[in-house]
Amino acid sequence: MPEIFARPEPSLIPIARPRCPKCQGRMTLTRIESDHGNPDLRTFECSNCELVCRLPADEQVKSLKT
Numbered sequence: 001m002p003e004i005f006a007r008p009e010p011s012l013i014p015i016a017r018p019r020c021p022k023c024q025g026r027m028t029l030t031r032i033e034s035d036h037g038n039p040d041l042r043t044f045e046c047s048n049c050e051l052v053c054r055l056p057a058d059e060q061v062k063s064l065k066t
Ligand SMILES: [Zn+2]
Pocket: 020, 021, 022, 023, 024, 025, 046, 047, 048, 049, 050, 051
């Protein structure tokens, strides 16, 4: 199982909340998974249409292929 919020990391607090590619609403960060040797995987969820995006910490939603 990946670790979820296991590391308190102050630099992660002001996380940019991406816009939903579907409805342009603000997405909410629901979880962060740490993967060994890889960027953290962040899961965002749209509260409007319930779309879920999983993105590595170094990627932006705009680059997501849908
Ligand atoms: Zn949406």
